[in-house]
Amino acid sequence: MSAGSLFASNAYLPHGWESNVRLHWDADGAMTEVERAAQPQQHEPQAVFVLPGMTNLHSHAFQRAMAGMTEMAGVSKDSFWTWRDVMYRYALHITPEQLQAIASQLYMECLRQGYTSVCEFHYLHRNSDGHWYARPEEMAQRLIAAAQHTGMGMTMLPVLYSYADFNDQPLRQDQRRFHTGVDDILRLVDHLAPQRSAQVEIGVAPHSLRAASIDQIRAVHAALPADRPLHIHIAEQTKEVDACLAATGRRPVELLLETGLVDERWCLVHATHLTKEEVRHIAKSGAVAGICTTTEGNLGDGFFDLPAYIEAGGRFGIGSDSHVSQSPVEELRWLEYGQRLRLQGRNIASTEQQRNVGDFLWQQALSGGAQASGRQVGQLTKGYRADFLVLDEHHPNLAGLPSKAVLNTWMFAGNDNLIKDVYVAGKRVVHNGQHSAQSEIQQAYVECMRSLRAL
Template identity: 65%
Template sequence: MVQTLFAKQALLPSGWTSDVRLHWNDDGNLSQIETAVTADPYERQCGYVSPGMTNLHSHAFQRAMAGMTEVAGEGPDSFWTWRDLMYRYALAISPEQMQAIAAQLYSECLRHGYTSVCEFHYVHRAPNGEFYSDIAETARQVIAGAQQTGIGITMLPVLYSYADFKQLPLREDQRRFNTNVEQILRIIESLENQRNAQTEVGVAPHSLRAASTDQIRDVVAGLAVDRPIHIHIAEQMREVNACLAATGKRPVELLFDTQTVDARWCLVHATHLNAHEVANMAASQSVAGICTSTEGNLGDGFFELPDYIAAQGRFGIGTDSHASQSVVEEIRWLEYGQRLKMQGRNIASVKGQRRVADFLWQQCLLGGAQASGRAVGALEVGKRADMIIFDDQHPNLQCSSVDDVLSSVVFTGNDNLIRDVFVGGQCVVENGKHRNQAEINANYIACMKQLRQL
C-alpha cells in the first residue's frame, strides 16, 4: 500500500516547491515525489511541509531535572556545580524510569519538530555500580521509549572511564557511567538486534577527559565502518585549560592529532575554538553539534559560527540537557547568540542564501542527518518519510509569502506552528497532540512522584 501527502508547498533539497505529492511505501521510505501536480480531493493535503529535524545530542534522563537547578548556591554557580547535581540525580533513576522519562522527552521533541534523536547514553550500570544481567539494559529501555513515541533514534553508548585528564579514577558518584572499551563494544554488539530503519547504533567516547586517546582509537577500530561517532569537546574553558596543562594541546587540537576525524564524527559543543581548530573541523567534514539552549543554560559560551560557516563547516542542533525541546528555540538562539556577541544582525547567512532562517534550517537538516547515520533530513526518494507540517491557518503564516515561511516560524513569537508530524510515514502528532500523549504523561508523572520523594 502506497501512502501520499499533497503539499501546496514542500521544502525539497532545491528549496520551496509548489504543488508536490509525496509518496511513501510500507517500509516508511519516500518512494516518489511529484511536482506541479493537482491535488486529489480524497488525499491528505497541507499547506507547508518540511523534512523533520534531527536532535543530534540528547541525554534523555536529564529531562527530569529541567527547572530544578535554577536556584543559586552559596558561591558562584557554573557548569561544574550543575554537574554535581546531575550526578546525584543519575544515581537514583531506574531503567523503567529512564523509559518513562525518554518517552516524555521524545513526545515533546516530536511536537516541536524533531523526528530523530541521537541519544548520548552513559548511565549503563545499576545504582550499586554493577552491570545489569543484560549489559545493555538501560540502553534498551531508552530505545523502548523512542519506540513508544515513534521517533527515530541513534543510540550512542558512551565510553566513560576516567574523571579527568591524566586518567584520574572515576569519582564514586560516577559509578553508573563506568565503562571500558570491551564493555562498550559488548553493549553495541548486544544492541545489534535493535537496528532497523528507525534505530541505528553508534558510539560516543564521552570526552577527552573521560576516555584516553588510545581507548578512543580502540573503540572506533572495533566499530563497523559506517556507524556514527560522537564526542563532547571544548565545552568549557576549564576543560580547555585542563587539557593544555595535561597534554600541551587544546582539546580539538589533541583530537585531530590522535584520531582520524572524518564525516562519521560529531563534535558536540566545540564552544571554544581557535582559528586553526575551526579550519580543521570544517575540512574534516565532521559535524559540529551545537546545543544553544543548554550552552546558554550552563554558561558554556558561543560557538564560532561565522568563521565556521565561512569555512563551509557542517553543523546541526541538539537539546542536550533539555532546558528546551524546541527546534525553533535552538535555531533562533543560535542566531541571536551571534547577534549579541557581534552586536549585529542577520549573522548566519551566505552569498547564496541571505535568509537567515532558511540557511540555518537547511544546514541543521543536513548536519543532523549526517550525525544520525540514518537516511533522514530531506524530502527525497529513499529517505525516511519524516515530515513536519506547519499550521498554515495560524495568523503568523496565513499572510506570509512562501519565501517568508521559515522566517515566520523561527522569528515570530512562541506559538508552536508545527501542527502534524509524520515519522516513517506514520502520523505521530496530529493537531499538535501526540497520539500516545495521555499514557506517556501519566507514566512520566508517576515517575516524577517517585523521584521527587528521594
C-alpha cells in the same frame, strides 16, 4: 504500517520551497517518489506547508527530569561544574522504568516541536550500586523502547566513560553508573546490533578526552563498523581546555584531530572554545559541530564561533542536550541571537547564496543532523525516511504567507508552536498538535516525577 501519500501545496525540498508536490512512501516508511507539478486529488490527504523533520543530534534523555530544578543560586559561584555535581546525584536514583517514562515524555515533546530523530548520548549504563544489570544493555533498551513507543527515529550512542579527568584519574564514586571500558562498549554495540533497522542506528560516543583516552578512542574506532557514527563532547568549558593543555600540551580539538581519525562520521559536540585554526580544521575534516544553544546558555558555556565556521564551510547541527528546551526553533533562534549579542550585528547566519536566516539555519541543521545520525533523514527525497512536519497554515503568523517567508516567520515571530501534524516513517504520530499517546505518556511521567521529587 501501510504505504501512503500526501499532496503539499508547498514542500521544502533540498533546493528550497517548491509548489504542488506529492510525497509517496512505502510500507517501511521510506520515500518512494517526490512527484513535482502535481495536482491535488479529491479525498487525498493535503497540506499547505510541509518540510522535513529535524534531527536532535545530542540528547541525555534522563536530564529532562532535572529541567528547572537547578536554577537556585548556591552559596558559592555557580558554574557548569556545580551543575554537574547536582546532575550526578540525580542520576544515581533513576531506575530503568523511570528512564523509559522520562524518555517517552521527552521524545513525545520533541516530536510535537518538530524533531523526528534523536541521537541519544547514553551513559547511564549500570545500576545505582555500579554493577551491570543482568542484561548489560538494559538502560539502552529502555531508551530505544521509548523511541519506538513515541515514533521517534533514533541513533543510540553507548558512551565510553572510563576516567574522571585527564591523566587517567579514576572515576568518582558518584560517576559509578557511567563506568565503561573499551570491551564494555563493544559488548553493548554487539548486544544492541539486533535493534538496528531503518528506524534505529547504533554508534558509539567516547564521552570526552577527559573521560576516554586517545588509545581507547583508537581501539573503539578500529573495532566499530566503518559506517557507524561517532560523537564526542569537546572543548565545552575553558577549564576543560586548560586541563587538556596541562596534561597533554594540546588543546582538546587539536589533540583529537592529531589522531587522524576525525572525518564525516564524527560529531564534535559543543566545540565552544576554539582557535581560528581549530575552526578551519574541523570544517576541513568534514565532521559535524553539534551546537546545543539552550543548554550552552543554561550552563554558561560560551559562544560557538558561528561566522568563522560558516566562512570555513563547516557543517553543523543542533541538539537539545539537557532539555531545558525541546524546540528546534528555540535552539536555532538562540544560535542566531547569541551571535547578534556577541557581535552586535544582525542576520549573522547567512551567506551570499542564502540570505534568509531562517532557511539557512533550518537547511544547515537538517543536513548536519542527518549526517551525525548516520541515517537517511533530513530530506524530502526518494530513499529517505518519510519524516516530515505539517505547519498550521491557519495560524495568524502563517495565514496568507508566501512560502519564502515561512521559515523566517516561524523562527523569529513569537513562541506559539506552529506545527499541526508530524509524520515519522510515513506514520502520523502528532495530529493537530497532540501526540497519539500523549495522555498515557504524560500520566506515566507525572507518576515517575512524584517518586523522584520525593527523594
